[in-house]
Amino acid sequence: MSFKEIPAESLQENPFHLIGKEWMLVTAEKEGKLSTMTASWGGLGVMWNKNSAFIALRPQRYTKEFVDASSHLSLSFLDETHRKDLAYCGRVSGRDEDKISHCGFTVAHEGETPYFEEARLVLICKKRFAQPYKADSFIDPEIMECYEKKDYHTLYILEIEKVLIKEK
Numbered sequence: 827m828s829f830k831e832i833p834a835e836s837l838q839e840n841p842f843h844l845i846g847k848e849w850m851l852v853t854a855e856k857e858g859k860l861s862t863m864t865a866s867w868g869g870l871g872v873m874w875n876k877n878s879a880f881i882a883l884r885p886q887r888y889t890k891e892f893v894d895a896s897s898h899l900s901l902s903f904l905d906e907t908h909r910k911d912l913a914y915c916g917r918v919s920g921r922d923e924d925k926i927s928h929c930g931f932t933v934a935h936e937g938e939t940p941y942f943e944e945a946r947l948v949l950i951c952k953k954r955f956a957q958p959y960k961a962d963s964f965i966d967p968e969i970m971e972c973y974e975k976k977d978y979h980t981l982y983i984l985e986i987e988k989v990l991i992k993e994k
């Protein structure tokens with residue numbers, strides 16, 4: 827299976843469904859080792875003149891160590907047949923199990939950036955911004971319900987360098 831690159835502006839996706847319902851795998855590499863995790867909070871848009879993706883990672887995620895160590899990461903979107911794998915990658919930590927082997931994912935690289943051949947859509951992203959949320963910035967007090975453990979996410983703003991679509 828191969829992928830073709832398309833302009834980000836040609837992407838025909840509903841971001842609410844794509845990220846919020848289909849979920850994505852955030853994948854990064856550090857010293858030749860990969861980490862991946864499921865994420866469903868984030869967005870797609872424009873920031874500082876670049877087509878951008880937004881993700882938010884809690885401090886305890888093993889994958890965050892890889893994201894922080896790397897200039898690039900990928901966001902992989904898999905179809906419904908991989909729902910169990912996505913749920914597993916969102917439940918188990920790579921600190922405890924080899925999630926990629928467990929799921930039987932095939933690792934590919936675009937340049938130095940790892941992604942999965944099982945994806946139907948891949949965003950190759952360059953990190954541009956990272957900042958942990960601060961409680962005193964939350965205007966809506968309801969947000970605090972997400973942070974009983976005060977484990978505030980770090981927001982990452984990523985430039986989408988390439989959009990890769992699986993060729994049928």
Ligand SMILES: Cc1cc2nc3c(=O)[nH]c(=O)nc-3n(C[C@H](O)[C@H](O)[C@H](O)COP(=O)(O)O)c2cc1C
Binds near residue numbers: 849862884913917918
């Ligand atoms: C549907 C779903 C969505 C998730 N979204 C996020 C997210 O946006 N940010 C985050 O930090 N964790 C999110 N998680 C939790 C991580 O995927 C989970 O803690 C995972 O085990 C972390 O793996 P790691 O420790 O190997 O990085 C989500 C989990 C699921 C099941």
